[in-house]
Amino acid sequence: MSAFSRFTPLIQSLPATIPFVGPEAIERQRGRRVAARIGANESGFGPAPSVLLAMQAAAGETWKYADPENYDLKQALAAHLGVPAANVAIGEGIDSLLGQIVRLVIEPGAPVVTSLGGYPTFNYHVAGHGGRLVTVPYAADREDLEGLLAAVKRENAPLVYFANPDNPMGSWWSADRVVDFAADLPETTLLILDEAYSETAPPESVPPVESLIDRPNVIRTRTFSKAYGLAGARVGYALATAGTAQAFDKIRNHFGMNRVGVAAAIAALADQAYLTDVTRRITNSRDRIAAIARDNGLAPLASATNFVAVDCGRDAGYARAIVERLMSDHGVFIRMPGVAPLNRCIRISAGPDAEMDLLAASLPAILESLN
Amino acid sequence: MSAFSRFTPLIQSLPATIPFVGPEAIERQRGRRVAARIGANESGFGPAPSVLLAMQAAAGETWKYADPENYDLKQALAAHLGVPAANVAIGEGIDSLLGQIVRLVIEPGAPVVTSLGGYPTFNYHVAGHGGRLVTVPYAADREDLEGLLAAVKRENAPLVYFANPDNPMGSWWSADRVVDFAADLPETTLLILDEAYSETAPPESVPPVESLIDRPNVIRTRTFSKAYGLAGARVGYALATAGTAQAFDKIRNHFGMNRVGVAAAIAALADQAYLTDVTRRITNSRDRIAAIARDNGLAPLASATNFVAVDCGRDAGYARAIVERLMSDHGVFIRMPGVAPLNRCIRISAGPDAEMDLLAASLPAILESLN
Structure with missing residues (x-):
């Protein structure tokens, strides 16, 4: 693949990269639609x-x-x-x-x-x-x-x-x-x-x-x-x-x-009234994520954000398997931290009830199959 | 105004600047609304x-x-x-x-x-x-x-x-x-x-x-x-x-x-059908701009773009006065090239009939007052 020969030395030293793979790319790679988009800390509650x-x-x-x-x-x-x-x-x-x-x-x-x-x-x-x-x-x-x-x-x-x-x-x-x-x-x-x-x-x-x-x-x-x-x-x-x-x-x-x-x-x-309302819904969703995690024997971390990091209690390979299987088996898109020791966790974004329901329904079978 | 002291030498050497002053800023400066927005080579015909x-x-x-x-x-x-x-x-x-x-x-x-x-x-x-x-x-x-x-x-x-x-x-x-x-x-x-x-x-x-x-x-x-x-x-x-x-x-x-x-x-x-249609309208508008220019004794340049450069036949001060007066007296926003010898011209973007009508109605009085 021929490229211009005179990019700066710094540029030539850089990889063509992407800090995050987007859910659309994951859909294309897997040939499976994302059913619950709760991985990029977006707000499925939407704007006002x-x-x-x-x-x-x-x-x-x-x-x-x-x-x-x-x-x-x-x-x-x-x-x-x-x-x-x-x-x-x-x-x-x-x-x-x-x-x-x-x-x-x-x-x-x-x-x-x-x-x-x-x-x-x-x-x-x-x-x-x-x-x-x-x-x-x-x-x-x-x-x-x-x-x-x-x-x-x-x-x-x-x-x-x-x-x-x-x-x-x-x-x-x-x-x-x-x-x-x-x-x-x-x-x-x-x-x-x-x-x-x-x-x-x-x-x-x-x-x-x-x-x-x-x-x-x-x-x-x-x-x-x-x-x-x-x-x-x-x-x-x-x-x-x-x-x-x-x-x-x-x-x-x-x-x-x-x-x-x-x-x-x-x-x-x-529209600060909407912000007040939606932050309440985000808080409730955080609680729901934490409850789902606990129900599955995982340890949710306290969160001040619109997502919850969940300690899966093992190594990065285990957390990664959960992330992979949630998507490949159920279309549940979540992410995880990139480096140890944080990468014992998975990271789940707050979202509407339907997404939480799918998470709750999907997680037990995944964990069982990984045990 | 205190700023961080350790920006790079290159950054410290740069002015805080803006390549173009936007029409909204001109409105705020003049306290006058833009009535014909035909200065930034946008398309007043809008998208499809x-x-x-x-x-x-x-x-x-x-x-x-x-x-x-x-x-x-x-x-x-x-x-x-x-x-x-x-x-x-x-x-x-x-x-x-x-x-x-x-x-x-x-x-x-x-x-x-x-x-x-x-x-x-x-x-x-x-x-x-x-x-x-x-x-x-x-x-x-x-x-x-x-x-x-x-x-x-x-x-x-x-x-x-x-x-x-x-x-x-x-x-x-x-x-x-x-x-x-x-x-x-x-x-x-x-x-x-x-x-x-x-x-x-x-x-x-x-x-x-x-x-x-x-x-x-x-x-x-x-x-x-x-x-x-x-x-x-x-x-x-x-x-x-x-x-x-x-x-x-x-x-x-x-x-x-x-x-x-x-x-x-x-x-x-x-929607290439719309593109075909709108480029025809842009072409017609270019012709109209050229005609308005000629009617006022100015010399439109041939154009392959969505605007027309018009040679006003004198120096930059004259062109600038036309640009300024069109806005201040009539709310007609146009621009002009920045350097000689191009800045003997004014630059008018194609646009819908109403904008062209306002241009046609405004230009004669401006030119007369400047002569």
Whole structure:
């Protein structure tokens, strides 16, 4: 397969890869439809009905580029969060924002600290910019704040990634501990505080906006993909000092936002009643997943996210067999953490009753056949 | 405004900028609504009714991420173009693909050849990756193929950008000349052949797919933003050898596509009857713009795009005054080329009759007041 001969040395060193295989690809590989899509931490509860109406209304304007300043969405977020709009940056999902942040900070060879088994897409972006990953093992299934801090200082790292609540384990730290962690970092280390799952977290685990907004070395990332049910819309945002937030304007794809997606995000933010309702349903579904796990002799971990990590009590091969068989035998799509010791677990996203019913019906036979 | 202190030196050297000020920003600045949105080469004719139906149907699935392999869209494009799907790469509009291509090829200081006055967003991406722009003046309002080739060879440039048809002038070269240009390039120079406007171009100006598909150093970029009327959907694609196309998989945002936007693109591709109809309407609108220009003593340039560059016969200040006054006095949003000698022109996008009527009604008074 002939390719252009003069890609940069960094590019030539990279594999053509994909951080996650999507459920559609799994369907094509297996020749089997996904019957329960509870593997990608999407929200099967969907967005609010008001959001679907807003999308319908916006569809007629899809011939127009979105406003490159994302003015209306920034204003809405600013009002919602109680910060000036200048503290907000908009991007095509957190994934895009993560890629941009890495590009802002990392030159080839620079150390980047993250947890061993943390978000693979972040690692993908670090590799893509030639950064050198420095990983810190989880401690008791939580990201190890002391370990992360020590690694940052040891390496003089310009960038550290920390998700609270955590993916893939669903664990969390208190707001106070997070704020202390940020305060303890050198000013020359940028903290990405990934809060993709903040809407489903206990309030006392989410630092108040004002507690970190004045720190130039902190960027908090959030998304409409999870609790708001808009993964396909690709709308994320970052909270930072105005000066740090402005850096995105140096490299972002100004006309990159989908117009209908932006309209959906604005409508979603306006419908906080739906968010309250859906987070309750997500909480109930988490409880249901935990109950199903226990009924099957598995150990659910406490979760502050829209998924539950379930300790299957054996090695990665066992967990992988459960993941594989759930899909191949029953069309139940779930995922699992990628590295030890997290990969003794499977990870199941919250979802509507029908999906939970199928999970409950499928799991016993799978486990029995694997014993 | 305090910002993080350790962004890379390249990032610190870049301005926070925007390649184009959007019409929404102009509305906010002027406190006046855009009445005729004919400045951003969008299509006021909109997408096909069948596309709007497809978007409505897909809205209910917006809680799902799009397929990161973009399988269905790739298959549809492959069938439409008569190439294997492996020759197709998908991106969030051509802008995103351009940024990725620059990143694939350009290290700081590397020379990049383009036309003086060519697409500003490409230049933005080159600057963003530290490339050194080498510009070649237009010749008789067309991109100068001989000049571009000479600059490539003189600089040993790894990357050259060439739009056919051209933006902002609307001019074009024959397919034969384009193919010859590609063949004359060193194999170590990657050609971006930007064909954003290929659907509205004379067929004899668009090289057949097979004429360039085997060249590892050619990437053709196309979009659903122009004739297909889906600027807000952010769906573009690249055609290249399978090896070159695969390079995007090393750095792209795999989950970056908007799910409703992808559904819209697939539906748009399937409705070629609408494309035939709308390109006829675009052609008629081009003729109308030309007629309005002539009626006002201005000189329209021939166009193969969905816009017309109009030579106002004086300097940039005069053209700029027309652009400014059309908006401030009448809410008519148009744009103009950024550099001499192109900036003696204004650039008007094709659009529905109401927009053309407003243009026709507004222009005489503006010109009279400026004389």
